[in-house]
Amino acid sequence: ASDVYKRQLLTVQSKFPHWKQSSMNDINKGPVGSNFLTGPFLYKREKTSYNKRKNKGGITMESLQPHIQLGKGLQIKYALMPGDPARLDRIAPFLENVTELKFNREYRSLSGTYKGVPILAISTGIGGASAGIAVEELHNIGVEAMIRIGSCCSLQPQVKVGDIIIVNGAVRDDGASKTYIDAMFPAVPDAQLMLYCMEAVSYTHLTLPTILR
Numbered sequence: 001a002s003d004v005y006k007r008q009l010l011t012v013q014s015k016f017p018h019w020k021q022s023s024m025n026d027i028n029k030g031p032v033g034s035n036f037l038t039g040p041f042l043y044k045r046e047k048t049s050y051n052k053r054k055n056k057g058g059i060t061m062e063s064l065q066p067h068i069q070l071g072k073g074l075q076i077k078y079a080l081m082p083g084d085p086a087r088l089d090r091i092a093p094f095l096e097n098v099t100e101l102k103f104n105r106e107y108r109s110l111s112g113t114y115k116g117v118p119i120l121a122i123s124t125g126i127g128g129a130s131a132g133i134a135v136e137e138l139h140n141i142g143v144e145a146m147i148r149i150g151s152c153c154s155l156q157p158q159v160k161v162g163d164i165i166i167v168n169g170a171v172r173d174d175g176a177s178k179t180y181i182d183a184m185f186p187a188v189p190d191a192q193l194m195l196y197c198m199e200a201v202s203y204t205h206l207t208l209p210t211i212l213r
Contacts, residue, residue, distance in 0.1 A: 065137035068109060068122060069102040076111060076120040077144045081134065085123040087150070095119060106130055124148075128176030145193055166197050 085108035095112025106125025124131040
């Protein structure tokens with residue numbers, strides 16, 4: 001290895017003493033996400049030492065998702081996902097039994113109930129990359145329905161300030177989604193979940209704007 005990679009090796013080993021160097025043949029032996037690659041060096045997290053590190057609540061770090069800092073014990077299937085952490089202050093008044101959960105980086109979360117149904121609200125920050133992290137980690141803890149909420153601009157004159165827009169498709173002009181699906185596919189929601197959202201609006205005094213052309 002070159003001197004540059006040797007320096008990288010020493011830097012990684014000094015910052016992450018619980019990682020050990022592994023051969024390329026070890027890649028498929030460990031669980032997904034257990035390997036770390038820098039240059040030509042592959043490191044595998046030592047599971048025993050990792051499990052010994054616990055948070056203040058006595059829960060092993062492995063039971064929590066690393067970014068949103070939530071675990072499967074939450075047992076909530078539905079999540080609202082604004083971008084700005086301050087938007088949770090606008091969501092909270094609509095819920096009962098509100099509990100602030102975590103605030104790590106851009107991921108602030110709270111839980112509550114709406115008409116008896118447990119709801120999670122969690123901010124995702126700006127951009128597709130941070131939203132992708134939230135979606136994957138929420139899926140890991142058992143969340144099944146995720147609804148992105150927030151504000152947007154409009155080029156159509158019939159869309160007014162305060163209108164509710166339920167999006168059934170969007171142009172993908174980002175980088176994060178390309179790691180999940182080929183660029184030829186549009187961004188579309190789950191059809192059943194979208195219909196539920198439209199049905200919910202029909203039960204209120206709110207109306208959806210004219211179909212965009």
